[in-house]
Amino acid sequence: YQENAEKMARDFQRAAExxxxxxxxxxxxxxxxxxxxFRPNKIWALSYLGKSLLYAGSPLMVNGGENSNRSYDADYCKRAADALGKVLAMVEGGQTQYALVNFDKYSSLFYTKEQNWLMPGGTEAIMRSPTYGADSYWRQMNSYQIQDIAEGDGIILCPAANYVNYFGMANGLPLSDPNSGxxxxxxxxxxxxxxxxxxLYDGVxxxxxxTDDKFKAFEYANLYEGGNACNDPKRTSRTGYLNYKFIPLGANKADNDYGYGKATHFHLAWLRLAEVYLLYAEAAAQGYGSPSGKSTSFTKNAVEAVNVIRQRAGVEDVATAYTADLEKFMGEVRRERAVELAYEGHRFNDLRRWKLLTESPYNIKTTQRFDRAEAFDPNADPKERKVVNFREEVVTQRKLSSKHYWLPFKTDDVTMYPEFYQNPGW
Structure with missing residues (x-):
């Protein structure tokens, strides 16, 4: 893996020059x-130089998947932090066209509507695949909703409750922290x-x-035990939540405020600036062995880089209880990636390179069940609603082992000559 990573690094470095x-x-x-x-530029090249070096220095690529060693390669991480730090120094120095979007425009990173098919991403998207007009996956918006209000094909993409749990408190603490509130x-x-x-959670x-009576029963998300938004695993949520990160309110059959006629354009960037900050934080912390680690190419240390992303969202900084110990800080880095980059296609590769794919609780998916504690008031703030009998249950568990960290080679390939071995466990 490292041999190929070095070849990639040389290409990315030359491209950056x-x-x-x-x-x-x-x-x-x-x-x-x-x-x-969509033309490759210096920021693309340096960003992917840093990302590829961090991957090369990550636990799976350094230690293999057949043991419990989750240490990083510090040299690869320092090199990664140097490249990523150069990008962030140029961005914060006003030398590039890139910047984090304000949080009130957060949804514009993922979809636009009635803007003549404007490509989502704004000033934050670094690398995106091209799309054209209606070729924008807006039909997938139906799969994020219960089928009674959508034109879907029977697929409900609801978020696992244990993943939702990564979204901690506005005070910056994880739910599990005794001081989180x-x-x-x-x-x-x-x-x-x-x-x-x-x-989308209960009561929203x-x-x-x-306007049609058949839709009035679904005006609010009835995600409590027995509610009409969670009572059928084939048509409603199985977990107590629905994913609205990529769709606007109104993307349903009742409102019909989306789709081709509204020039709704849904698209995810392959790399955006927020991830560069988080890649840098991980690389700097592991490269220099401390949450206060920093590259000479950038003024901010690992903790400060994470805080940039939190501050944009209105979340308090990483608490001091998590900034004195490297492993505790890495827990917050991993949680921040889960939150900021949720459902954007990074999680599987992250769990692989961290060697957590086979470990509990990363190999389960759960649902949250509860009853409403009071009569439903449509005018009440759903954030303030009270519940009883709140509980979490496992829906499914992945049966994965160490061999699943790498794909198998074709049998025809590994039988060509003795030195071409099959990947471990296959």
Whole structure:
């Protein structure tokens, strides 16, 4: 793995030396000014240089999957932090076209509507795949909702409750911290603002203005035990939550405020600036063996880089209880990646490279069940609602072992000559 990583690093480094930061500011790019966002540039190259080096220094790639050693390679991590730090120094120095979007525009990272098919991502998207017009996956919006209000195909993509638990409190603490203030009687109170942005929970409005009687029963999310939003595993949520990170309120049959006619464009960037901050934090901490570790290429240390992302969302900084110990801090880094990059296609690779794919609780999916403690009031703030009998149950468990950290090679390939071995366990 490292041999290939070194080849990639040489290519990315050479590309960074040759490419401009912004093609709009070059003679060649001036002919397509304003339309150069998909052309590889120096920021792409340095960002992927850092990411590939961090992967090469991660536990799976350093130690293999057949043991419990989860140590990093400090040298790879230092090199990664150096490359990623250069990107962040240029961004914060105003030398690039990239910047974090304000949190009130957070949804614009993932979808746009009635903006002439504007590509989502704004100033934060570094690398994206091209799409054109209606080829924007807006139909997938139906799969995030219960089938009674969507034009879906029977697929319900509901978030596992144990994953939702990564979204801690606005005070910056994880739910499990005894000082977090989390209460099973009011489980949606005081949470990380990204929780409210990403998830639909019990009592939240699902339909803006139902005019047809058949939709009025679904105006609010009835996700309590026996509610109509969680009573059928094939048509409703199996976990007590629905994923609204990628869809606007109104993307349903009742409101019909989405889709082709509304130029709804749903698209995920392959790499965005927020991830660069989190990659840097991980690399700097592991490279220099401390949460206060930092590269000479950037003024911020690992903790401060995480706090940049939290501050954008209105979450308090990493608590001091998690900044004195490297492993405790890494728990917060892993949790921050889970929260900020939720459902954007990074989690499986993260769990693999951290060697956590086979470990509990990372190999389970759960549901949260509860009863409403009071009569439903549509005018009440759903964050303040009280519940009773709150409990969490396992829905499924992955039966994975160490061999699943790598895919098997084809039998025809590994029988060509004795030195070409099969991956372990296959």
């Amino acid at each position: 040759l490419l401009p930061i912004d093609w709009d500011n070059t003679a060649a790019g001036s002919r397509t000014k304003g339309n150069n966002a 989390f209460s099973k009687e009011q489980p949606w109170k005081g949470r990380d603002p990204r929780f409210y942005n990403n998830f 409005k699902m339909i803006k203005a139902p």
